[in-house]
Amino acid sequence: MTEQGVNGLSLSEVARRLGVKPPSIYKYFDSLMGIYDALFERGQRTHLEIMRTAMERAEPGLDALAAGLEASGRWALANPATAQLLFWRPVPSFEPTPGAMAPSVEMVRLQRQALADAVAAKQLGPGADSDEALFVTSVLVSGVIGQAMANEPGLPWGEGRFSPLLPKLLGSLATLYPSKPARARRS
Numbered sequence: 350m351t352e353q354g355v356n357g358l359s360l361s362e363v364a365r366r367l368g369v370k371p372p373s374i375y376k377y378f379d380s381l382m383g384i385y386d387a388l389f390e391r392g393q394r395t396h397l398e399i400m401r402t403a404m405e406r407a408e409p410g411l412d413a414l415a416a417g418l419e420a421s422g423r424w425a426l427a428n429p430a431t432a433q434l435l436f437w438r439p440v441p442s443f444e445p446t447p448g449a450m451a452p453s454v455e456m457v458r459l460q461r462q463a464l465a466d467a468v469a470a471k472q473l474g475p476g477a478d479s480d481e482a483l484f485v486t487s488v489l490v491s492g493v494i495g496q497a498m499a500n501e502p503g504l505p506w507g508e509g510r511f512s513p514l515l516p517k518l519l520g521s522l523a524t525l526y527p528s529k530p531a532r533a534r535r536s
């Protein structure tokens with residue numbers, strides 16, 4: 350996938366690299382989509398553990414969210430083909446099975462908990478404990494990762510024009526979901 354693009358994976362190439370005949374692959378996978386599903390699940394599990402570990406090492410709330418998203422970004426830039434399979438839809442006919450998707454569901458739960466912890470700590474206002482805030486966070490991090498992968502391929506996290514912007518972008522959550530209501534201005 351790294352050499353030919355994520356959508357360039359083929360059963361015959363997998364078999365060739367394993368030194369077996371293509372029909373032998375069917376003992377393990379029922380189709381090419383089965384291989385994608387296994388790769389998706391394996392990638393999601395690895396990504397989840399990297400994110401979870403980073404979040405556990407940080408203070409609950411915004412620190413944990415930032416640590417998890419930075420770890421996610423580092424992992425994505427170091428594993429671009431797998432990241433594309435996990436976070437974009439480069440194979441139009443592939444849809445992960447519920448089992449393969451389960452680690453992603455847990456990743457979303459961790460991020461949602463970090464937002465709830467930020468609200469409880471008054472780092473963010475009550476609106477940050479919402480699907481909308483979760484979606485905003487997702488757009489921020491995927492935008493940073495997507496721009497870095499597209500425009501600065503091979504550049505590690507923290508270098509270049511895009512990944513260093515993540516802390517500033519996450520800071521915008523406090524503006525979007527302030528912990529204290531803005532005072533009304535006198536006219």
